Amino acid sequence: MRVIRRAAFETRPWRNGGGISHEIAWHPDDDWRLSLAEIARGGPFSDYSGFDRTLTAIGEGLRLNGRLVGPAPFSFAGEEKVEAVLEAGQVLAFNVITRRGAVTHSVQRTALTVPREVAADFVLVLGGPVALGGERLHPLDVAETGGVPVRAVPEAAAELVEVTLRPA
Numbered sequence: 119m120r121v122i123r124r125a126a127f128e129t130r131p132w133r134n135g136g137g138i139s140h141e142i143a144w145h146p147d148d149d150w151r152l153s154l155a156e157i158a159r160g161g162p163f164s165d166y167s168g169f170d171r172t173l174t175a176i177g178e179g180l181r182l183n184g185r186l187v188g189p190a191p192f193s194f195a196g197e198e199k200v201e202a203v204l205e206a207g208q209v210l211a212f213n214v215i216t217r218r219g220a221v222t223h224s225v226q227r228t229a230l231t232v233p234r235e236v237a238a239d240f241v242l243v244l245g246g247p248v249a250l251g252g253e254r255l256h257p258l259d260v261a262e263t264g265g266v267p268v269r270a271v272p273e274a275a276a277e278l279v280e281v282t283l284r285p286a
Contacts, residue, residue: 119250119251119253119261119262119263119264119266119268120261120262121250121253121255121259121260121261121262122142122143122259122260122261122262123259124140124256124257124258124259127140127141127142127153127154128140128141129141132164133164134161134162134164136157136158136159136160136161136202137155137156137157137158137159138155138156138158139153139154139155139156139213140153140154140155140156141153142154142240142242142260143240143260143262145221148217149216149217149220149221150214150215150216150217150221150223150283151213151214151215152212152213152214152240152242152260152281153212153213153215154176154210154211154212154213154258155173155210155211155212155213156208156209156210157180157202157204157208157209157210157211158208159204160201160202160203160204161201161202162199162200162201162202163182163200163201163202165196165197166196166197166215167196167197168196168197168217168218168219169195169196169215169216169217169218170193170194170195170196170215170216170218170222170223171193171194171195171196171213171214171215172191172192172193172194172213172214172223172225173187173191173192173193173194173211173212173213174189174190174191174192174211174212174213174225174227174279175187175188175189175192175209175210175211176209176210176211176212176244177209177210178205178206178209179204179205179206179207179209180202180203180204180205180209180211181202181203181204181205182194182200182201182202182203183199183200183201184203189227190227191225191226191227191279193225195218196215196218212242212279214281216283218286219286220285220286221283221284221285221286222283222284222285222286223281223282223283223284224281224282225279225280225281226238226279226280227244227277227278227279227280228277228278228279228280229275229276229277230248230270230272230275230276230277230278231272231275231276232272233269233270233271233272234269234270235267235268235269235270236250236263236267236268236269236270236278236280237263237265237266237267237268237282238263238265238280238281238282239262239263239264239265239281239282239283240260240261240262240263240280240281240283241255241260241261241263241268241270241278241279241280241281242258242259242260242278242279242281243255243256243257243258243259243260243261243276243277243278244257244258244276244277244278244279245257245274245275245276245277246259246272246273246274246276247272247273247276248270248271248272248273248276248278249269249270249271249272249273250268250269250270250271251263251268251269265282
């Protein structure tokens with residue numbers, strides 16, 4: 119298991135000036151990417167034709183195409199026209215993007231109140247700290263497990279976002 123600390127994410131401004139992307143992990147051929155986005159203002163999302171996307175809002179106040187995005191992950195095709203509206207200022211969102219036909223993904227946001235096994239490829243800690251595979255992770259740290267089950271033990275009630283990647 120590899121732990122990717124929040125401080126190690128690579129930060130890049132968006133081309134359209136609407137926010138900042140913190141790159142967490144990516145495939146060398148660009149078949150998939152995980153990132154945290156700081157959405158600073160409303161506006162259109164970038165076109166990612168040929169890719170599938172799942173966005174998990176961290177916090178409240180994000181509307182996509184008029185729909186309030188709650189705690190559940192929101193999936194859409196990369197070529198879909200998506201307009202963001204921020205109801206209460208800047209929003210943080212976790213993004214998973216995969217190349218259609220090469221990789222598929224699933225994203226699940228779960229509460230963690232008791233120890234359990236986690237078998238996702240990547241695990242983002244939203245609330246914690248959480249001991250994962252013997253490592254202590256704090257909010258916004260990520261564990262890359264490669265799909266090997268690891269034991270997750272919360273120190274208090276916590277939340278995880280679990281990402282599974284599969285060849286198409």
